[in-house]
Amino acid sequence: xxxxxxxxxxxxxxxxxxxxxxxxxxxxxxxxxxxxxxxKEKHTAHVRHLSNEIENLKExxxxxxxxxxxxxxxVITNLTQALxxxxxxIELMRKFTLWRIQHVKAKQEEYANRxxxxxxxxxxxxxxxxxxRALSEEKWKEKVAKACxxxxxxxxxxxxxxxxxxxxxxxxxxxxxxxxxxxxxxxxEQYEDTMKKAFMRGVCALNLEAMTMFQGK
Numbered sequence: 001x002x003x004x005x006x007x008x009x010x011x012x013x014x015x016x017x018x019x020x021x022x023x024x025x026x027x028x029x030x031x032x033x034x035x036x037x038x039x040k041e042k043h044t045a046h047v048r049h050l051s052n053e054i055e056n057l058k059e060x061x062x063x064x065x066x067x068x069x070x071x072x073x074x075v076i077t078n079l080t081q082a083l084x085x086x087x088x089x090i091e092l093m094r095k096f097t098l099w100r101i102q103h104v105k106a107k108q109e110e111y112a113n114r115x116x117x118x119x120x121x122x123x124x125x126x127x128x129x130x131x132x133r134a135l136s137e138e139k140w141k142e143k144v145a146k147a148c149x150x151x152x153x154x155x156x157x158x159x160x161x162x163x164x165x166x167x168x169x170x171x172x173x174x175x176x177x178x179x180x181x182x183x184x185x186x187x188x189e190q191y192e193d194t195m196k197k198a199f200m201r202g203v204c205a206l207n208l209e210a211m212t213m214f215q216g217k
Contacts, residue, residue: 032108043097050090
């Protein structure tokens with residue numbers, strides 16, 4: 001059934017379309033990979049920056065620990081709260097980065113599914129079109145065959161009528177020819193009879209003349 005589609009659309013055009021779709025898909029995948037790589041690099045840079053900040057905070061904490069003996073309880077509490085807030089901010093940034101990566105992956109999967117659905121619908125439409133065209137061609141062939149049969153019957157009837165008329169004409173000509181032959185035979189018999197009578201008269205005249213000559217001698 002899929003092979004029938006190549007009868008509606010040329011194989012080269014279909015191959016070019018599939019090639020362009022693959023190129024487009026690969027380009028989109030490369031674009032998303034580039035975005036993922038950039039996001040990872042940003043995340044790495046941000047983590048590095050946070051690590052530096054943590055190191056700085058550790059140094060600050062070490063400084064605070066050195067001077068803790070001469071600080072009161074309020075200062076210690078404030079430093080502890082600042083450290084907790086910084087830890088919470090780092091944790092939130094990590095969770096946000098993971099969520100963004102998952103969001104990009106979900107978009108990629110959604111786009112791939114949409115392309116697959118589009119290709120499936122296109123293939124289905126081609127299959128339906130090929131089936132409809134085959135049915136239409138079959139009906140058209142039946143209609144043409146019926147029309148040709150009717151035309152052939154009309155031609156056969158016309159030829160039959162023409163041949164019957166020709167046969168009648170030839171029959172009449174044959175009858176006329178037969179009558180002419182009979183007439184010619186009759187004239188020939190009359191001519192032969194006349195010639196015989198003339199010949200007999202000539203013979204009798206010669207006989208009489210010869211008898212006259214013999215009698216005279």
